[in-house]
Amino acid sequence: MRIPSHTPEYMISRLHWLMLARVGIVTFLLGVATFIEVMGIESLSTISVTPLFYTILMTYVLSIFFVIFVKTIQSLSPNIYLQAICDVLLITGMIYATGGIHSIYSVFYPLVIIYAVLFLGRKGGIIVASLAGICYGLFADLEFYRVIYPLFSVTISDQPQNAGFVLTRIITHILSFYLIAFLASFVVEQEKKLRTLLAEKQSAFDQLDLLHRSIIESIDTGILTVNLAGEIKSINRAATEITGLSLADVENLKFSEVFTSGPTLTAGENADEKESIPKTRFEMPFHDQRGRRLILGGSLSPLRDNRGVRIGSIIIFQDLTNINEMKETLERSRRLAFIGEMAAALAHEIRNPLASMSGSIQMLEQDLREDEHNYRLMKIVMRGKDQLENFLKDFLLMARPTPGRKETIDIKELVTEVIESIRYVPDWCESVKVINQFDVSPLQIEANRTEIRQVIWNIVLNAVQAMPDGGVLSVKGLSRRVNDNPGVEIIISDTGCGMTEQVLEKAFQPFFTNRDKGTGLGLAVVNRIVEGHQGTVRIQSIPGEGTRCEIWFPCQEGFAKESNGAIR
Numbered sequence: 091m092r093i094p095s096h097t098p099e100y101m102i103s104r105l106h107w108l109m110l111a112r113v114g115i116v117t118f119l120l121g122v123a124t125f126i127e128v129m130g131i132e133s134l135s136t137i138s139v140t141p142l143f144y145t146i147l148m149t150y151v152l153s154i155f156f157v158i159f160v161k162t163i164q165s166l167s168p169n170i171y172l173q174a175i176c177d178v179l180l181i182t183g184m185i186y187a188t189g190g191i192h193s194i195y196s197v198f199y200p201l202v203i204i205y206a207v208l209f210l211g212r213k214g215g216i217i218v219a220s221l222a223g224i225c226y227g228l229f230a231d232l233e234f235y236r237v238i239y240p241l242f243s244v245t246i247s248d249q250p251q252n253a254g255f256v257l258t259r260i261i262t263h264i265l266s267f268y269l270i271a272f273l274a275s276f277v278v279e280q281e282k283k284l285r286t287l288l289a290e291k292q293s294a295f296d297q298l299d300l301l302h303r304s305i306i307e308s309i310d311t312g313i314l315t316v317n318l319a320g321e322i323k324s325i326n327r328a329a330t331e332i333t334g335l336s337l338a339d340v341e342n343l344k345f346s347e348v349f350t351s352g353p354t355l356t357a358g359e360n361a362d363e364k365e366s367i368p369k370t371r372f373e374m375p376f377h378d379q380r381g382r383r384l385i386l387g388g389s390l391s392p393l394r395d396n397r398g399v400r401i402g403s404i405i406i407f408q409d410l411t412n413i414n415e416m417k418e419t420l421e422r423s424r425r426l427a428f429i430g431e432m433a434a435a436l437a438h439e440i441r442n443p444l445a446s447m448s449g450s451i452q453m454l455e456q457d458l459r460e461d462e463h464n465y466r467l468m469k470i471v472m473r474g475k476d477q478l479e480n481f482l483k484d485f486l487l488m489a490r491p492t493p494g495r496k497e498t499i500d501i502k503e504l505v506t507e508v509i510e511s512i513r514y515v516p517d518w519c520e521s522v523k524v525i526n527q528f529d530v531s532p533l534q535i536e537a538n539r540t541e542i543r544q545v546i547w548n549i550v551l552n553a554v555q556a557m558p559d560g561g562v563l564s565v566k567g568l569s570r571r572v573n574d575n576p577g578v579e580i581i582i583s584d585t586g587c588g589m590t591e592q593v594l595e596k597a598f599q600p601f602f603t604n605r606d607k608g609t610g611l612g613l614a615v616v617n618r619i620v621e622g623h624q625g626t627v628r629i630q631s632i633p634g635e636g637t638r639c640e641i642w643f644p645c646q647e648g649f650a651k652e653s654n655g656a657i658r
């Protein structure tokens with residue numbers, strides 16, 4: 091049905107119902123007429139139903155015409171006026187066919203007036219009521235003055251109709267028509283006011299709902315709601331970004347199934363109690379959709395309706411992973427600062443005796459060359475002295491690194507140099523396969539060459555020591571921006587024994603090692619040097635599969651261009 095776009099939806103629905111109701115009423119009348127014709131009821135046997143059949147058939151034809159007319163004419167008012175005029179004329183025809191002024195079908199006039207008021211308002215209702223009054227009054231006058239004769243005439247008595255009866259019937263019908271028009275218009279106006287008020291309330295509610303959703307979706311804190319059964323019912327944008335889970339992924343799932351290490355939700359049997367339930371603060375580990383291990387921290391609070399009755403729980407959380415890492419870094423720096431305070435005095439106290447011992451042992455070594463047994467013992471002492479000096483050097487570098495002289499370093503050249511040198515250490519296995527991958531673009535940074543070499547040396551040595559029976563050592567260099575800052579990233583990975591999650595958490599702690607000959611200072615030195623150059627270091631490891639270490643150093647804008655995927 092083709093209706094103007096500005097016509098309200100409820101008016102279109104009413105128009106559909108009007109056409110359907112007209113067909114329904116006419117069908118009912120057709121059934122009654124057919125029943126009279128077939129049964130031949132004695133009291134009604136004199137009624138000629140043929141004109142009634144014609145009238146009903148005309149109504150069906152007009153109903154089809156109305157449907158076509160509605161599709162053709164855009165405006166609603168002409169459609170309703172046309173239908174009302176046709177209906178008034180059809181009702182007048184039915185009155186003529188069923189007894190004239192005594193016909194009971196005059197009761198259908200008010201139906202036309204009512205729907206005219208519904209569609210056209212008070213003005214349209216009065217116009218249709220006037221038309222109905224004119225048609226009925228004119229018909230009654232013509233019948234009274236014997237101008238026309240109804241097809242079937244019924245009189246209450248044998249007395250002929252008098253003028254008073256006819257006038258009373260005409261006035262009664264006309265007054266009822268106008269009364270119905272005014273009453274219907276009053277009801278319709280009240281309905282319009284209620285619809286307007288409802289629309290305003292709905293608009294205000296929609297705006298409030300939009301504001302509420304905008305606030306919930308705009309904040310950077312994850313918000314998640316569950317019902318009394320512990321099933322997740324809503325999740326906001328921040329929660330989706332933090333966890334990688336959308337509402338479609340978790341809706342109606344148990345909170346404990348999605349967040350296995352989360353807080354325990356309060357049971358639902360006391361849901362109707364209105365006593366104050368304190369907020370529960372928590373921290374829990376969580377692995378997102380990309381496999382990253384996160385630390386989520388937040389609070390659990392009861393969710394209540396406007397009557398104060400608890401209907402579920404609301405969980406507000408944030409990603410504390412970076413904050414916890416900062417705390418760990420701060421704690422590590424605090425410990426290293428304390429160690430640094432001791433380092434200078436300790437190094438002075440140890441280095442002076444070592445220097446005296448070294449000189450004395452070298453002099454004794456010259457006199458004991460012929461004594462093979464004592465010479466071997468002197469060599470053991472010298473190796474112990476060298477080991478102690480190396481430990482002291484690493485200890486000082488970790489506790490209080492010196493800035494040193496910075497220079498331009500080519501990362502590819504330095505990595506190649508370190509790998510060539512490390513091939514001669516005792517831990518090197520000839521079965522180790524080395525794969526080098528570097529960006530075509532230059533990879534240069536401004537840093538202390540000795541310290542950067544120490545970083546690469548320690549990481550590569552750890553990788554080699556993790557593959558005592560051989561494996562694949564992969565070293566990759568590429569340009570990468572971090573927080574829009576240009577830099578160079580070195581990725582060193584191996585296929586060795588790997589590290590457990592517990593070992594990985596303590597990897598950068600000083601003096602922590604899982605090797606018999608290790609000092610536990612290698613990665614601590616790496617972390618200290620990288621931090622001193624405003625870089626970052628991250629280690630990923632899977633037991634039995636290998637370890638991947640990513641080291642990023644900042645550089646000047648022209649030193650490292652963004653990687654285009656070309657590797658050489």
